[in-house]
Amino acid sequence: xxxxxxxxxxxxxxxxxxxxxxxxxxxxxxxxxxxxxxxxxxxxxxxxxxxxxxxxxxxxxxxxxxxxxxxxxxxxxxxxxxxxxxxxxxxxxxxxxxxxxxxxxxxxxxxxxxxxxxxxxxxxxxxxxxxxxxxxxxxxxxxxxxxxxxxxxxxxxxxxxxxxxxxxxxxxxxxxxxxxxxxxxxxxxxxxxxxxxxxxxxxxxxxxxxxxxxxxxxxxxxxxxxxxxxxxxxxxxxxxxxxxxxxxxxxxxxxxxxxxxxxxxxxxxxxxxxxxxxxxxxxxxxxxxxxxxxxxxxxxxxxxxxxxxxxxxxxxxxxxxxxxxxxxxxxxxxxxxxxxxxxxxxxxxxxxxxxxxxxxxxxxxxxxxxxxxxxxxxxx
Numbered sequence: 001x002x003x004x005x006x007x008x009x010x011x012x013x014x015x016x017x018x019x020x021x022x023x024x025x026x027x028x029x030x031x032x033x034x035x036x037x038x039x040x041x042x043x044x045x046x047x048x049x050x051x052x053x054x055x056x057x058x059x060x061x062x063x064x065x066x067x068x069x070x071x072x073x074x075x076x077x078x079x080x081x082x083x084x085x086x087x088x089x090x091x092x093x094x095x096x097x098x099x100x101x102x103x104x105x106x107x108x109x110x111x112x113x114x115x116x117x118x119x120x121x122x123x124x125x126x127x128x129x130x131x132x133x134x135x136x137x138x139x140x141x142x143x144x145x146x147x148x149x150x151x152x153x154x155x156x157x158x159x160x161x162x163x164x165x166x167x168x169x170x171x172x173x174x175x176x177x178x179x180x181x182x183x184x185x186x187x188x189x190x191x192x193x194x195x196x197x198x199x200x201x202x203x204x205x206x207x208x209x210x211x212x213x214x215x216x217x218x219x220x221x222x223x224x225x226x227x228x229x230x231x232x233x234x235x236x237x238x239x240x241x242x243x244x245x246x247x248x249x250x251x252x253x254x255x256x257x258x259x260x261x262x263x264x265x266x267x268x269x270x271x272x273x274x275x276x277x278x279x280x281x282x283x284x285x286x287x288x289x290x291x292x293x294x295x296x297x298x299x300x301x302x303x304x305x306x307x308x309x310x311x312x313x314x315x316x317x318x319x320x321x322x323x324x325x326x327x328x329x330x331x332x333x334x335x336x337x338x339x340x341x342x343x344x345x346x347x348x349x350x351x352x353x354x355x356x357x358x359x360x361x362x363x364x365x366x367x368x369x370x371x372x373x374x375x376x377x378x379x380x
Contacts, residue, residue, distance in 0.1 A: 011062060013116070054114070055078070110212045157186060160184045279338070
């Protein structure tokens with residue numbers, strides 16, 4: 001177990017659309033801001049459970065613009081400074097990433113994170129704090145990610161499930177299992193099988209890890225293969241047809257240089273295998289046209305020039321694609337025509353313009369009967 005001293009931070013996910021307890025809950029006052037059980041609101045109860053374990057200045061909340069004002073009123077003064085408002089509502093992973101970046105910036109290093117929902121009722125807060133402390137202790141080990149599982153009492157179809165495997169560890173008196181997989185809200189028959197097997201728990205939605213484990217699962221940004229791992233995650237996430245234009249997640253702080261050196265990774269995630277294949281074929285067509293222009297050029301010089309320009313452009317493109325899919329070591333080459341950057345676009349367009357000029361020009365009249373100086377004269 002790691003003996004490194006790490007500060008503990010809690011991240012309370014306090015967004016929501018206010019639909020489950022409608023009409024009492026609204027967009028500006030979802031259930032976590034209501035006193036559904038007891039005199040305190042669900043959010044106030046969540047913070048109160050944590051305060052004996054985590055100081056208020058290390059309790060972060062992630063919410064949306066509509067709920068920020070009401071949420072701050074229910075927090076201790078020190079915690080109000082730790083409220084993060086999402087610019088655009090995405091999903092749980094994006095909210096956690098936003099908090100993780102802020103925690104890393106605030107601590108100027110690594111820290112432990114407890115990611116918790118704002119709307120759970122817990123009848124035994126002292127027992128709960130013991131479980132949280134044990135989970136944080138396990139999460140101290142670099143690379144470990146811990147999730148709390150609740151033993152199921154019925155085949156519930158409205159909850160996610162966690163399948164465990166192997167023998168239990170027993171730190172601090174609580175069993176800890178390796179996780180085989182997560183399953184989201186199964187059908188009734190499947191849920192019945194899960195409960196009967198004894199190997200599944202309800203997913204409590206409470207997670208524990210180091211900030212570095214979440215943000216840099218393959219190691220620190222300077223670690224070997226970090227860039228490649230993030231690139232392969234992006235390409236693999238796209239599947240056959242991609243997640244949709246502008247919907248890629250790896251570019252949000254994980255993928256290095258997502259608009260230049262690794263833009264093909266973005267294409268693979270957002271447009272999928274089909275998009276990446278289309279880009280590859282487009283450069284093959286560029287090569288075919290470029291070499292055809294070279295073959296029909298008027299002089300050996302122009303032939304060599306056309307071959308060189310075509311070769312440089314296409315080679316750069318294929319080296320770039322080879323890097324992002326792991327066939328080649330990281331080189332820092334951009335993708336012609338696509339990567340962001342003035343020098344890249346200027347050079348690519350210049351090369352292409354020269355190619356077009358070579359392919360479209362006939363023998364030019366430069367004056368009174370003079371011919372193109374690049375053309376060769378027949379031997380006399």
